[in-house]
Amino acid sequence: MSSTSLAIKNITMQFGGIKAIDDLSFDVQDNQIYGLIGPNGAGKTTIFNIITGNYKPTSGDVEFQQETITETKPNLVVQKGIARTFQNIRLFKSMSVLDNILIGFHNHTSYSYLEAIFRFPRYFWQEKRIKDEAMMILDEFDLRKFADKKATDLSYGDQRKVEIARAIATKPSLLLLDEPAAGMNPSETEDLSNVIHKIKKDFDLTVLLIEHDMKFVNNMCDMVTVLDYGEKIFEGKPADAIVNEKVITAYLGDFTHA
């Protein structure tokens, strides 16, 4: 019996006169891969920004593990166990791949400045521990060989993986992926879906992802919610979504050709 990881409750988000999200509710169960799909401008990324505390919703609540987190500051949301990636990759560009991962461990070390400056043993133990853990995460993504490379020197597909690895380093229980397959070729996409399945199992994650690629969604997701102009037009199995009349209308010209 699984319990609810994330509950979106009657969220409405208004930007001036525009309703980006209109009374949206859905639940993500523990260990699900849940898809949030819909045409461009449907309000998917807005939902992510509300969950992570970057936006305050006009009304409604976000509950994570039965606790209301609406309007919690972004850094505190992360500490509760929610991590995200971005549609456009936002790595720390000229830092090394390893450093990009290590930064995710910031809250998982407890040494103080003085311990660092005067090089207390605890500083060394902890730095070594997180370095080992970071390497393990890189192994998971088959990225160890790039550890010392500058993040921007990697291929697009690998940069995406680094971004997901960095999110994993904050030790989340819920991972939000914003269009992880965007801009990838079919083999990279397939590689990515294998990686997501693998990390979900290995790190015991719940995944909420935004995606356009219906084939990818069909392969990945246990459940989907389809948004159009900020309203939920469908919730259910992905296989049922692609034959749903309303979904097809919303997407017409998009995935009917895909």
Next chain:
Amino acid sequence: MDLSTFLQQLVNGISLGSMYALIAIGYTMVYGTLRLINFAHGDIMMVGAFLVYLAVAVGLPFPVAVLVAIAGSMAVGVMTDKIAYKPLRDAPKISLLITAIGISFFLENLFNVLFGGVPKAFPAPGYLTISFKLGDVILPLMVIVIPVITVLILGAVLWVLFKTKYGMAIRALAFDIPTVKLMGINADYIISIVFALGSALAAIGGIFYAISYPSIDPLMGVIVGLKAFAAAVLGGIGSVTGAVLGGFILGFTEIFVVALFPELGGYKDAFAFFFLILVLLFKPTGIMGKDLERGRF
């Protein structure tokens, strides 16, 4: 110029350069993280010197007064960020810059009102003002102490910046503040650390300056601050090692211009800036500045 004069000027140059370097580190770190040229930074050095003066006046022993002054300057630096800069985090950079100039005027005039504009003798204790004589070279104790402490501090700053999680967060801030928050890091706290660290170094620089040129006034930070800023730009703003390098280059230039052309002594400040312009003509990003991409250190 004979050898002993040369050596004399060399140690003077190292000492002056160290002071510029200490202050320049603060400019470069704030610029590296917030893309803000913190024009109030030069005045923090003045605050540091005046706090020592005040603490000694109320009867504290000099070493305690120095610690109090450093702590006080850190508090002033962090508060300027919290009160003046933080509300403007998302505002255009030019608003931040003008606010920084405003804070600079505010601090100068506040201390003018509190202490008056007349220069005051700095209460440096006797044991810090002794000199040694090595052949024909006169070595004031501070000329040795200042570079040694500067190098130790530089080592500590670079260690923090490149080998600790705090430094990692500071470097990451330069790229993308919202993403740093999404790593679970309290970005405002890290920015406070940057201001605290920079202000502490500026205060130390100011106290050194006040011991070496033993008078203080509310406007003492203006020209020294400007030259430290020039040093940071010369070295490649955003780079800590560059700032230190720039500080030393400017210190040497200034001392040797006066030594070689005594009749140009009145123009020594102008020469520092002339040199800056010259370097920027050939390397617009400064000596250590690699490119114009965000985040270098």
